[in-house]
Amino acid sequence: MLSLLKPNQIHLIPSFVRREGRITPAQKKALEQLWPIYGLSLGAGYLDLTAIFSRQIPLILEIGFGNGESIAQQAYTTPEVNFLGIEVYRPGVGQLLAQLKAKELKNVRLINEDALKVLQYHLPDQSLDGAQIFFPDPWPKKRHHKRRLIQLPFIDLLWHKIKPNGWIHLATDWQDYAIQMMEALSQYKGFYNIAGQGQFIQNLGQRPITKFEHRGQRLGNLVWDLKFKRID
Structure with a gap:
């Protein structure tokens, strides 16, 4: 593999700047009332995912779910899959909590922490069937590219957490x-590219198209999807 370092020895520059933003009354209410139902607090060790979800079925991690539109839709259409969402911005967490209640979803749990911290210290190795990261902060200025999340040390960290034949979708x-x-x-x-060396995949329904993406498409923006499978 890339590194002989254990996952909790990998040092990565934070890929976000924590800014709370404005929380609407509805989001605040959802955080207060629904976090005890859907939210996870981190202790000193690994999460007991079997106990948390009360069933052993495929588990997909979404990092940086934004307002939760994608993960809520996937959880609704695939109830036979569990979803774990990580997001640092509380307004987005509040918005997703309201969606989970409205759709009466039981297969989603949320963490409001830095994803690197969660992966390094709280997720067991080979516990994920897949990981998805849609539209992470691009840090467009060249001097900020070092803050981009998708870099080799992070990929190495994800490799440890994903089961053999599991996947990563970006x-x-x-x-x-x-x-x-x-x-x-x-x-x-x-990891190997399921589309072929150097090839991007066509989305073709593999993930929901969010309002953000629809807006970008109307402006003529292109989207690139990558899907790689884990191998030993």
Whole structure:
């Protein structure tokens, strides 16, 4: 593999700047009333995912779910799959909580923490059937590219957490970030490109199209999807 470091020894630059933003009354109410139902608080060790979800079925992690539109839709259409969502911005968490209640979903749990912290210290190795990261912050200025999440140390960390034959699905509307993602994943020998060497996949219903993406499409923005499978 890329590194002999254990996952909790990997040091990565934070890929976000914590800014709370405005929380609407509805989001605040959802956080107060629904977090005890859907939210997870982190203790000192690994999460007991079997106990949390009360059933052993495939588990998909979504990092940076934004307002939760994608993860809520997937959880609704595939009740035979559990979903774990990580997001640092509380307004988005509040908005997703309201969606979960409205759809009466029982197969989603949320964490309001830095994803790197969760992966390094709280998720057991080989506990995920898949991981998806849609439209992560592109940090467009060249001097900020070091803050981009999808880099080799992070890919190595994800490799440890995903089961054999599990997958990672990425999407971005920034072409140079898409190229960087492709180069990093292609360089890492623990994943292979299911679309073929250097090829992007066609979405074709593999993930929901969000309002953000629809808006971008109307403006003529292109989207690049990558899907890689884990191998030993």
